[in-house]
Structure formats: C-alpha cells, structure tokens
Amino acid sequence: MAAGSKKVIIAALAGNGLIAITKFIAASITGSSAMLSEGIHSLVDTGNQGLLLYGLKRSSKPADETHPFGYGSELYFWAFVVAILIFAVGSGVSIYEGVQKVLHPHPISDPTIAYGVLALAIVFESVAWWIAYKEFNRRRGDLTIMQAVRRSKDPAVFTVLFEDTAAMLGLIVAGLGIAGAQFFALPWLDGAASILIGLILAATAALLAYETKGLLIGESADPEVISDIRKLVDDVPHVEQVNEMRSMHLGANEVLLALSLDFQDDLTPGTVEQTITALxxxxxxxHPHVSRIFIEAQSKEQHEQVITHDAERLEAPQ
Incomplete structure (x- = not known):
C-alpha cells in the first residue's frame, strides 16, 4: 500500500512542479490573475506532495521508547497540514488576487500564451489524476467514491486525487475566465475566475480537513475486519463471550486491537494463556495490519463493574 501511495505522490509532485513553472511564466507575460492563481495553486500542490512524502517516510519509522506504538499517525498529521495549506495559501491568495483584479481590472496582454499553458497543464494534470484515480479505484472495490474516502485509512491517495480534481476544475475555470475577458472585453471576468478557483480550493481543503481529522483523532478498523475478528473469537471453544472489542488505526497499515473476553471458569491459567496466544x-x-493486540481475561460481571466505575468517574464533578 505504501508503494502505491508513494508512486501516486511522486507522479503528482513531478507534474505540479512543471505546471507551476509554466503557469508563473505565463502569468508574468499575460498579466492574468486567473493564471497567477493557478500558478499559486500548482506551487501549493507541489509543496503539499512534498509534505505527504515526508509524512510517509516518518510514518514508517519503527517504534521506540518515546513512541511505543510507532509513528504511523505522522501521515495523518501531515495530511491535515496539507488541508490547512490549501485553504490558507491556495484559496486565500487566489481569492485575494481575484478581488484585486475585479476592483482594478486590466486587459490580458497575450491570451494565446495562456491558452497554450492551460492546455499543457491539462495534459500534465490528466496524467497525474489518472495515476491517482487508478490506485484509488483499485482499493475502493465496490464502494462509491465517498464511501471509499470515508473508510480509507491512507489519506495520501485520496488527498492527491482531490487535489488533482480541484486542479482540473481550476484549469477549466481559468480558461473560461480568460476567454470571457478576451471575447467580451470584460477584464474583471479574469478576476472572477480567480475567486472561483479560490472557492474550489476552499471546498477541497474543507473536505480533506474533515476526513483527515477523523483519522488524526483515531478511527476504528474497517467494519468488515471487526466482524471477521469477532467470528474468529466466537470460534474459540474456551471463550464464553466477548465483553468488549475496541480498535483504532495507529497508521494506514497499523491497527491496535483491545479485547475483553469472558473465559470458561474451569480453565487452568496455562490453558487461558495458550488460548490467548493461539487467538x-x-x-x-x-489480518497482518492488526499489529498490536491486547486481550484481557475478565468475567462479564467484572467487566460491567469496571464500566460502571468508569461511567461514574466521568459523571462526577471535577
């Protein structure tokens, strides 16, 4: 999974880097606010992919004394930073530039250059988008796109996919804005396109922030994984019942699982230990990604007693 994510990020990084350079050159020649916004957009995307690569590298660090459960959540943190940067830099600057152009419109000097750069950018973005989409599509199976995003525990791929989708929409909007400014002799349309690009980036950032926030504060394993684990536990002959099962993703490929099991009363300590090890x-x-498992032997009554104690402690005035 990490290899697929890395391939997607590198493809997007290379494409956005080349696109950013061409857009800034075109913006300096034509004076188009929409083109400048697109250049800023591509520059932010390039930096974001660099942060995601850094997050992938950090998340692969082995556990140590200060981080006994590893560094898997690093990827979630940097993906959240990416969402903030898209909103603060990409969206903020684009809207600011657009407002300035609407308030102080000036004609685009050579729109032909802008069209050529936009066409080239669409080619680059299409390649990067297709690579991200193929990897995302391979993982989502029969789920819808939004269902797959909500269930995904690897933000790298869907972050790049959303960024590239926003980039494609931005290119279309920039082209329409420049064309409108040229053919209708309304220079402010170029600024309006820049504002719309900023709003697209803001919406993308909000969606990414919402999805990565859930991962950052801790999400459970996939429901199918939980159901499968419960079946495995139910098949253990010495277990009376499952008192409680909790899981949390520590990273894209790491799950922490905690089980409270009620074992038969007539078992010897050695049998309980063997059963726990076998389970x-x-x-x-x-499920190799379930890397940390803690199993607690506890009767149903004892477990309920602890749950009641915890509930009373939380309800007590601080």
Missing part, C-alpha cells in the same frame, strides 16, 4: 496468532495471520 492472537490467528488474528494476525488473517
């Missing part, structure tokens, strides 16, 4: 190995064999 843990069985879970890890079927």
């Amino acid at each position: 843990e190995l069985s879970i890890k064999k079927q």
Whole structure:
C-alpha cells in the first residue's frame, strides 16, 4: 500500500512542479490573475506532495521508547497540514488576487500564451489524476467514491486525487475566465475566475480537513475486519463471550486491537494463556495490519463493574 501511495505522490509532485513553472511564466507575460492563481495553486500542490512524502517516510519509522506504538499517525498529521495549506495559501491568495483584479481590472496582454499553458497543464494534470484515480479505484472495490474516502485509512491517495480534481476544475475555470475577458472585453471576468478557483480550493481543503481529522483523532478498523475478528473469537471453544472489542488505526497499515473476553471458569491459567496466544496468532495471520493486540481475561460481571466505575468517574464533578 505504501508503494502505491508513494508512486501516486511522486507522479503528482513531478507534474505540479512543471505546471507551476509554466503557469508563473505565463502569468508574468499575460498579466492574468486567473493564471497567477493557478500558478499559486500548482506551487501549493507541489509543496503539499512534498509534505505527504515526508509524512510517509516518518510514518514508517519503527517504534521506540518515546513512541511505543510507532509513528504511523505522522501521515495523518501531515495530511491535515496539507488541508490547512490549501485553504490558507491556495484559496486565500487566489481569492485575494481575484478581488484585486475585479476592483482594478486590466486587459490580458497575450491570451494565446495562456491558452497554450492551460492546455499543457491539462495534459500534465490528466496524467497525474489518472495515476491517482487508478490506485484509488483499485482499493475502493465496490464502494462509491465517498464511501471509499470515508473508510480509507491512507489519506495520501485520496488527498492527491482531490487535489488533482480541484486542479482540473481550476484549469477549466481559468480558461473560461480568460476567454470571457478576451471575447467580451470584460477584464474583471479574469478576476472572477480567480475567486472561483479560490472557492474550489476552499471546498477541497474543507473536505480533506474533515476526513483527515477523523483519522488524526483515531478511527476504528474497517467494519468488515471487526466482524471477521469477532467470528474468529466466537470460534474459540474456551471463550464464553466477548465483553468488549475496541480498535483504532495507529497508521494506514497499523491497527491496535483491545479485547475483553469472558473465559470458561474451569480453565487452568496455562490453558487461558495458550488460548490467548493461539487467538492472537490467528488474528494476525488473517489480518497482518492488526499489529498490536491486547486481550484481557475478565468475567462479564467484572467487566460491567469496571464500566460502571468508569461511567461514574466521568459523571462526577471535577
């Protein structure tokens, strides 16, 4: 999964870097606010892909004394930073530039150059978008796009996909704004296009921030994984019932699982230990990404007593 994510990010990084250079050159020649906004957009995207690569590298660090559960959440943090940068820099600057152009309109000097750059940018963006979409589509299976995004625990791929989608929309809007300014002799349309590009980026940033926030504060494993683990536990002959099962993604490919199990009362300590070991190995064999498993032997009554104690402690005045 990490290899696929890295390929998607590198493809987007290379494409956006080349596009940003051509857009800034075109903006300096034509004086188009929409083109300048697009240049800023591509520059922000390039930096964002660099941050995602950094997040991938950091998330692969092994666990140590200060981070006993590893660094998997680093990717979630940097993906959230990316969302903030898209909103603060990409959207903010684009809207500001657009407002300035609407208030102080001036004609575009050579729109032909702008059209050529936009066409070239669409080619680059299409390639990067297609690579991201293929990887995303491979993972989502029968789910809809939004269902796959909500269930995904790897923000790298859907972040790049959303960025590239916003970039494609931005290119179309920039082209329409420049064409409108040229053919209708209304220079302020170029500024209006820049504002619309900023709004597209703001919407993209809000969606990314919402999705990565959930990962950052901790999301459970996929419901299908939880259901499968419950079946494995139910098949263990010495377990009376599952008192509680909790899971949390520590990273894209790392899940923490905590189980409270009610074992038969007549078992010896050695049998309980063997059962726990066998169950843990069985879970890890079927779900290798469940890397941390903690199993607690506790009767149903004892578990309910602890739950009641915790609830009373939370309700007590601080």
